[in-house]
Amino acid sequence: DINFACANIQPTSDPSRTTITKWVAYAFKSRLCLFEGTFRKYHTNLNLTGSASRWLQESASASEEIIKNGGFSLNTAGGPGVSYRQVFTSNTPVASEVLQAAVSDVNLGVLNEANWWWTSGTYGAKASFTRTFINTYLKLDGTPYTSDPAYRTMEFKDEVKNRDLRLKQTIRLGDYKRISNGQQVAAPPVFSYTFTGYQPIKWTLDDLYYDAGALNTNAVALYRYAEVLLNFAEAKAELGTLTDADWALSIGALRSRAGITGSLSVRPTVADPYLITNYFPEISDATLLEIRRERGIELSLEGLRFADILRWKRGSLMEQEWNGFYVPSLVTPMDLNEDGVLDVAFYQGTRPAPAAAGVTYVDVSATVGTAVNSQLLRNGSSGELTWMKEIPRKWNERNYYYPIPLNDLQRNPNLKQNLGW
Structure with a gap:
């Protein structure tokens, strides 16, 4: 029982951040109750909306217990340009922010494969962010990037x-550098890996040494104070009790850590039409929309997004197009990080010759040989990159639940299989 755990787990501090303390139990309760409360609220077909508030209040209370008594804070060491990513690349868990982590150890042979997964062109899913999501990152003044219609044709x-x-601190861009044989080298997005141009770096170490296999030594945070703040804000917003002070304590603090200067102390009053159109058409509350924006950005690549989609009943987001950055024209090499070195060009038909030195050429023809090409430009010879448009993606309502294993059904005839399975 989670309440029993919160009340009876005695340790409140573990410098290694590898064991379950009282605060880890409260963080789990915060996450669990937010899931249950919002699932009941938005899945109205279950006829459980009347009990949603109780679960949301439990989430808010568990979060508040950590906020008031846990002694945690957001990591700000080094300033807003590095402090966020430090939490994910540090070998030792950043104790101020991390409540629990899975720690690597070279001597024990316990390592992870983050670099291998996020850099290899042959291992892993070669996953990258979509432009639709990247567009949700605010400008530094706190206003939506998509407020200016020019965003649609802006180059990377x-x-x-x-x-x-x-x-x-999440994707390769600008002056991002990697380390090769002890020397810093420019590291723009690599199109032998990424299909959209938005290549993740959040969990990767900068030295190329770690790319060759399961060699990563960085700790993997399992529960963070940042998530607790987000749970607190969302639960209270869903309950209708979030104050300006609560906003400043949670969302304002997270955005301040990220270098954002505007709208840190007062809840928003204007709903962002981009979020409504592309993500949450049923939500008109400006504060709730911004909390969901913040959750997507702050917790990206931490394994929580699918659970959020389930509880918000937004499974249709799984059908979203996989789109990439804007390409103004064919056969025009692009300098993605403005270091004076051309990086990538897109063409159709025959590969340009002679090829520009150092440029990766990507074929965006409708077909390659007799096969349909998965990598295209939206307008044919220009526009956003698109990936795998030829493969239909359809959300099935049964996917809001997992199937109950056959062995369990056979052992207990009173169990009934979840709908649709």
């Missing part, structure tokens, strides 16, 4: 400027 080198500083 320009669209990443003057944005929430978590963006430069």
Whole structure:
């Protein structure tokens, strides 16, 4: 029982951040109750909306217990340009912010494969962010990037400027460097890996040494104070009790850590039409929309997004197009990080010759040989990159639940299989 755990686990501090303390139990309760409360609220077909508030209040209370008594804080060491990513690349858990982590150890042979997964062109899913999501990162003044219609045709080198500083700590852009044989080298997005141009770096170590296999030594945070703040804000917003002071304590603090200067102390009053159109058409509350924006950005690549989609009943987001950065024209090499070195060009038909030195050429023809090409430009010879448009993606309502294993059904005839399975 989670309440029993919160009340009876005695340790409140573990410098290694590898064991379950009282605060880890409260963090789990905060996450669990937020899931249950919002699932009941938005899945109205279950006829459980009447009990949603109780679960949301439990989430808010558990979060508040950590906020008031846990002694945690957001990591701000080094300033807003580096402090966010430090939490994910540090070998030792950042104790001020991390409540619990899975720690690597070279001597024990316990390592992770973050670099291998996020850099290899042959291992892993070669996953990258979509442009639709990258567009949700605010400008540094706290206003939506998409307020200016010019965003639709802005090139990568320009669209990443003057944005929430978590963006430069989450994907390759601008002056990002890697280390090769002890020397810093420019590291723009690599199109042998990324299909959209938005290549993740949040969990990767900068030295190329770690790319060759399961060699990563960085600790993997399992529960963070940042998530507790987000749970607190969302639960109270869903209950209708979030104050300006609560906003400043949670969302304002997270955005301040990211270098954002505007709208840190007062709840928003104007709903962002981009979020409504692309993500949450049923939500009109400006504060709740911004909390969901913040959650997506702050917790990206931490394994919580699918659970959020389930509880918000937004499974249709799984059908979203996989789109990438804007390409103004064919056969025009692009300098993605403005270091004076051309990086990538897109063509159709025959590969340009002679090829520009150092440029990766990507074929965006409708077909390659007799096969349909998955990598295209939206307008044929220009526009956003698109990936795998030829493969339909359809959300099935049964996917809001997992199937009950057959062995369990056989052992207990009173169990009934979840709907649709």
